[in-house]
Amino acid sequence: MKRLVDRTIEEFLRMTYGDDLVQVLADELALQEGGLPRDDLQGCGKQALILVAAQMAKSRAEMFEDIGAWLARLEPIRRLLRFSGNDFRDFLLGLEELPGRAHLVLPQLAVPDLTITRLSGAIQITVRAEDPDWQPVLIGLVRGMADDYGALCLIDADGPDIRVEIWDDRFAEGRNFRLSSEIAAQGGRA
Amino acid sequence: MMTAHSRKDAAPAAALPLSPDALSRILPMHLRLDAVGRVLSAGQTLLKIVPGLSDGVQGRLIPLRAHEGRDVIETVRQASSEGRRLFLGLSHRPDIVLRGHAVKAEDGTILLNLGFGPSLRRAIAACDLTDADFPPTDLVMEFLFLHEANRGVLSELSRFSAHLETARRMALSQAHSDALTGLLNRRGLTLALAALLRPGQAEGPRPFALVQLDLDHFKPVNDRLGHQAGDALLIEIATALRQTIRQADMAARLGGDEFVVILRDMTCREQLARMASRIMEAVEARSPEGIAPLKLGASLGIVTCQGACRLGAEAILAAADRALYRSKNAGRGCATIEDLDAGVGSNPWQGPP
Secondary structure, three states: OHHHHHHHHHHHHHHHHOHHHHHHHHHHHHHHHOOOOOOOOOOOHHHHHHHHHHHOOOOHHHHHHHHHHHHHHOHHHHHHHHOOOOOHHHHHHHHHHHHHHHHHHOOOOOOOEEEEEEEOOEEEEEEEOOOOOHHHHHHHHHHHHHHHHOOEEEEEEEOOEEEEEEEEOOOOOOOOOOOOHHHHHHOOOO | OOOOOOOOOOOOOOOOOOOHHHHHHHOOOEEEEOOOOOEEEEOHHHHHHOOOHHHOOOOOEEEOHHHOOOOHHHHHHHHHHHOOOEEEEEOOEEEEEEEEEEEEOOOOOEEEEEEOHHHHHHHHHHHOOOHHHOOOOOOHHHHHHHHHHHHHHHHHHHHHHHHHHHHHHHHHHHHOEOOOOOOEOHHHHHHHHHHHHOOOOOOOOOOEEEEEEEEEOOHHHHHHHOHHHHHHHHHHHHHHHHHHOOOOOEEEEEEOOEEEEEEEOOOOHHHHHHHHHHHHHHHHOOOOHHHOOOOOEEEEEEEEEOOOOOOOHHHHHHHHHHHHHHHHHOOOOOEEEEEHHHOOOOOOEEOOO
């Protein structure tokens, strides 16, 4: 399962910063490991991500937010997430089911437990994860999905939790979503 | 109707007063028929799939499976009284089959509830169904989620295994070849030889000759012209060897200036002697001027092995090595050919032809 996570990070870095940067990171990691050349980031994706954050003068949290937002822009992932709800509010309330759904497909994936609480004027996502980096990843993911649904909202860390204030459910048109992936792939409108 | 649990004084449960609209919301795939088969109400999703269904089921829904060719109303009525599953095709979309069941109400009307079964994805694509077309009790969203997630995981897995396979092939070829010359290395040669000797091939093990070759006066090349020149010369010799032997033959470098060639289906002494002199000439032709008056040459030890040869790879290589040393002791620049099948005491052939 770690392999999948490392590959996701590598793919994010390749698509965001280019193959050259990934090769520089791979060389750096190879040196640390004793010189055996490598052309991927297997086994040390997170370490590579933190290295890039330092190079780009970004905070660690910003870097993990970027990867969350990037995930939400990937068509297959975005589609899977859209199955959770027919509007953004519905999607947020359905996030509690996300770990269960993820486990249906990848039983070993360590997805944090999520609890959703409705507050007055906001929705609070409580993240129970051993790894604190999950919080910024989820913030990025939820921001990306807000764009996808066309919702206008304020999403921010609130201690270890995430606070979402929805100002307008249908601020923008949002991206097209059809249940049938065939229709979606053609971009067709009935 | 009273149940066993109801108390004597309890009023009988009233018939369920549901409007067609409420019925459509709770059962979006339902169809309610009166006693003669006229449509009383149809669910909103069913109407999306079968437009015009409110005007009648005849000619729109077709009985399938056991009831193919029968009257649709009669089939529905029969299924409701026997409690059997119904399979209904759509006349305008033969690729979609609805399945469901029907119950008869006390007032003689029939209520059908239908679903998609395996035609679910086709129906969603054909009618552009959305989340709102399915009741929350339906597992359709979970099904679609699983379907797409599985497809993603599978394609990721197959990408990974293709990647592994390429890496494995590359590692294997690197493990079996000599980095400097690209010829086989000792491990590659041992495997190739073992494959040649393996019994169980259709026509049995084939005859072959194994040539062990050692360069004469190679050390001065390294000493006087430098190791880079020595390496360049080894690469040249390897290229020359490859050009001298045939496509089906194999060449290996065991290290230093020691080479081995396997010549398949060649055990005739005259042919081998000609091959040996071609190899020696090719090596001599590449003698660098910088080592004059010395001249680069090659000493060869050749062993031939008929199909029935019972020796292992190591023993054959050792025999070739002994033959090579006879050539060295005989003054270098010559070849010794020994027939491994002839047994001990046979007369080896020696000499430049």
